[in-house]
Amino acid sequence: MRRYITQRLLSAVIVLFGVSILVFMVLHLTPGDPVEIMLGPTARPGDIERLRAELGLTDPLPVQYVRWVSRALQGDLGRSIQLNRPVLPELLSRFQATLILAVAAAIIAFSLGLLLGVISAVNHNKLVDRVVAGFAMLAVSMPAFWVGMIGIVVFAVNLRWLPASGMYPPQGAPSWGKLLVHLIMPATTLALVPMAVIARFTRSQMLEVLGQEFVLTARAKGVPRARVIVDHAFGNTLVALITLLGLEAGILLAGAVYVETVFAWPGIGSLMVEAILKRDFPIVQGGVLVIATSYVLINLLTDLLHAAADPRIRVT
Amino acid sequence: MPPEPILRVRGLKTQFQSAAGVVRAVDGVDLDIYPGEIVGIVGESGSGKSALAYSILRLTSGRIVAGEVQFRGQNVLELREAEMEKLRGDRIAMIFQDPMTSLNPLMRIGTQIGEALRYHLRLGRRAAAAKAAALLQAVHLPDAERRVHDYPHQLSGGQRQRVVIAMGMSCTPDLLIADEPTTALDVTIQSQILNLISETRQRTSTAVLLITHDLGVVAQLCDRVAVMYAGQVVEQGRTADVFADPQHPYTIGLLRSTPHGRRRGEPLRPIPGQPPRPGEIAAGCPFAPRCHLAEARCQHQAPDLIHIGGGRQARCLLRTEVAYEPAP
Numbered sequence: 001m002r003r004y005i006t007q008r009l010l011s012a013v014i015v016l017f018g019v020s021i022l023v024f025m026v027l028h029l030t031p032g033d034p035v036e037i038m039l040g041p042t043a044r045p046g047d048i049e050r051l052r053a054e055l056g057l058t059d060p061l062p063v064q065y066v067r068w069v070s071r072a073l074q075g076d077l078g079r080s081i082q083l084n085r086p087v088l089p090e091l092l093s094r095f096q097a098t099l100i101l102a103v104a105a106a107i108i109a110f111s112l113g114l115l116l117g118v119i120s121a122v123n124h125n126k127l128v129d130r131v132v133a134g135f136a137m138l139a140v141s142m143p144a145f146w147v148g149m150i151g152i153v154v155f156a157v158n159l160r161w162l163p164a165s166g167m168y169p170p171q172g173a174p175s176w177g178k179l180l181v182h183l184i185m186p187a188t189t190l191a192l193v194p195m196a197v198i199a200r201f202t203r204s205q206m207l208e209v210l211g212q213e214f215v216l217t218a219r220a221k222g223v224p225r226a227r228v229i230v231d232h233a234f235g236n237t238l239v240a241l242i243t244l245l246g247l248e249a250g251i252l253l254a255g256a257v258y259v260e261t262v263f264a265w266p267g268i269g270s271l272m273v274e275a276i277l278k279r280d281f282p283i284v285q286g287g288v289l290v291i292a293t294s295y296v297l298i299n300l301l302t303d304l305l306h307a308a309a310d311p312r313i314r315v316t
Numbered sequence: 317m318p319p320e321p322i323l324r325v326r327g328l329k330t331q332f333q334s335a336a337g338v339v340r341a342v343d344g345v346d347l348d349i350y351p352g353e354i355v356g357i358v359g360e361s362g363s364g365k366s367a368l369a370y371s372i373l374r375l376t377s378g379r380i381v382a383g384e385v386q387f388r389g390q391n392v393l394e395l396r397e398a399e400m401e402k403l404r405g406d407r408i409a410m411i412f413q414d415p416m417t418s419l420n421p422l423m424r425i426g427t428q429i430g431e432a433l434r435y436h437l438r439l440g441r442r443a444a445a446a447k448a449a450a451l452l453q454a455v456h457l458p459d460a461e462r463r464v465h466d467y468p469h470q471l472s473g474g475q476r477q478r479v480v481i482a483m484g485m486s487c488t489p490d491l492l493i494a495d496e497p498t499t500a501l502d503v504t505i506q507s508q509i510l511n512l513i514s515e516t517r518q519r520t521s522t523a524v525l526l527i528t529h530d531l532g533v534v535a536q537l538c539d540r541v542a543v544m545y546a547g548q549v550v551e552q553g554r555t556a557d558v559f560a561d562p563q564h565p566y567t568i569g570l571l572r573s574t575p576h577g578r579r580r581g582e583p584l585r586p587i588p589g590q591p592p593r594p595g596e597i598a599a600g601c602p603f604a605p606r607c608h609l610a611e612a613r614c615q616h617q618a619p620d621l622i623h624i625g626g627g628r629q630a631r632c633l634l635r636t637e638v639a640y641e642p643a644p
Contacts (some may be wrong), residue, residue: 213417219375220412221432221483222405225397237423309468312421 004307012300020072021293023285024065037279038081058096063153066067078282080192082275088284091268095290097167098267100179100259102252104187109195109252112246116195117202118237122229124207132199139196148189155185165264186263189256194248201244206237239310250295321348322490322523323372328383330364330371341367341378343547346621349491354514356538356555358528358570360591365527369484369493372525373410374400388490395540402627406436409484413496415476419468425452425479426464432486451482454519455512474505478512487517493525498533510537531574535559543567546602549621553628563630565607582599609634 021299035052036043052058056067071078077087120132156164163182168174209215210233218228264270268287275283307313330342338439341364349355352496357365370376372385374392387408409432412418420428429451430444434547439447452460452588455478468476477497484492494513498506518526526538534541534555542552543566551564562568569587591605601607602637604614614633621631 153550213412213414215422215485216375217410217412217418217480218420218431220373220401220404220410222401222435223431224401224435232423236420239422310422312469 001099001307004313006302008300008303012296015296016293019296020289021065021070023288023292024068028061077286077289080280082278082280087282090271090283091286091290092166094266094268094271097265098253098256098269099181100184101190101259101265101267102256105190105194105252106184106249108187108191109198109248112194113198114202116199118206118229118234120199120203121206121210133285136196139192142192144189144193144260145258147192148186148259151185151189152262167266186259186265189262190252190259193255194251198241198244200250201241202237205240206233209236239306242302242306242309246298249298253291253294321350322388323347323349324386325372326384326386327373328368328385329381330367330376330378331381332378333435339399340547342371344383345549347542348550349523349525351490352517352523353539354517354526356526356528356534356541358531358534358541359544360529362591363544366495368544369410369495369525369527372493373404373408390581393429402436405432406487406493407489408493409489410493410495411480411484411497414500415473415480416500418480419476420469424465424467425471429464429479429483429486432483436487447486451486452479454481454601455479457482471502474508477501477509479507481512481516485520485522488520489522491523491525493527495527496529497526499528513537514552548602548631549629550603550631551629553626557626557628563591563628563635564632565609566603577630623637
């Protein structure tokens, strides 16, 4: 087990190293000069050269990379060109909002997805199964931004049940209750597709497990059917699904970008969209790094969970 | 032989719905099992022997359309599911073919053995664990005390089948149904497991219904044997009698095609043709197309299972001349 963990940790570090190189390179390879954008069309060539030298953009790329990485390791991701503030605190406060949204969506998607999948499998080919299948198909085929906009029209504009945008109301002190009300629509919108995917996979995986001999053995022992499903079938289904759940968790983070834009959620996604349009590359670099790191952490967590849940992995 | 069978199956019919139509997997089976005896059911794949076993415990995915399964005087086909659950694993236990897949890979073997104890004997966690260790000792699993904490993948195939047997025997059932318990094992392990089943029967006087396609296993272990073909019992009787003097042409064919049944020096002779495909059994004797003795009437007249004396039965039109013994 210890060797497995060390192995996983090591490969996570290697992946992060690769990510840092890619993040650094991509921005230097994309067209458009940030210095020219910063100074505007009326800038004189001399000023552009001077600022470029000041920002260290005239040094060779490897030098720039080493400087960037060593600063990043100390928590200094540079200053935002647009906001003229340190990048890291800005990113972290925005990332927190994204995390709240993604975690809320994950809770909805995982719990409902697993539940619907199990119900479907247990009622194989019956009406419930078909209804869930139809619902899943519908959920997968509707783009999240469209669902979000329909939701705003119906629940915010017409029915006035839920706020249309933001994390808190514009006035008044923030509170958990207000946050929750603002979370409902974006989190549900974000959860829809992963929930449907999880429900479908849970159903097929559960059906496979239910067909295995150890399930029959449990029934032959006199274990009641409901307990067979809970004690024997669900655990084996979940172990097989851990990898998918990890992937879906990553997709929730990525998908948050669209949903944040639709609902004006102050997350890292909407921050990045603005930053890309304005060539604020310290923000973009830092943002990609934060998101990539959280991906790697989710993957690492998935592997460790898998090992903890499945004794066959633990031993090797 | 004691007069009262613990299991009495009469006219049992189990059918499956397939794309090709109705498959009559079990097609009117009569079978008696007396306390403490080992009864073998032999037949080719698809003969309905497993479907019969699953039907007795009502674990078949097919539909039981007719017949009775009397267990200690009670028709289990009329029980409610909750009552059936009380019977399963307690009075009638069943073990399966492949020890690699019949154990839950995520559950410690002690817990899996303890499950039946907790449900049927209402033992607590700790008492069940202690009993599980004792059961593992009884099936000669070395180091049983420690092994209860192992997961299935930490055991070899033979060890797992010992665990499976310990699990089946945990509540000392009256009847143990074993569905090809040695088929998935190495030959050397096979005989160990067979010895274990025989030893267990002697210790607990549990009756065993042994499903197999291996006549050697039947010869080694079974007091009586029933031969199945196309969902029907075509011959049954004491193992020694059936092997010495088979009455049904199919049994004769089976014995001639295996080293165990053949007379010394005689070559192995396979039965020509294939068993009827499920769903395409026509009128007449199902074995007629492959039978070297078949006459014209065999093609359209279905034979009944007739008693031919000495507790033996055969389902063949050519045996009607034998002295008739009325059914008890």
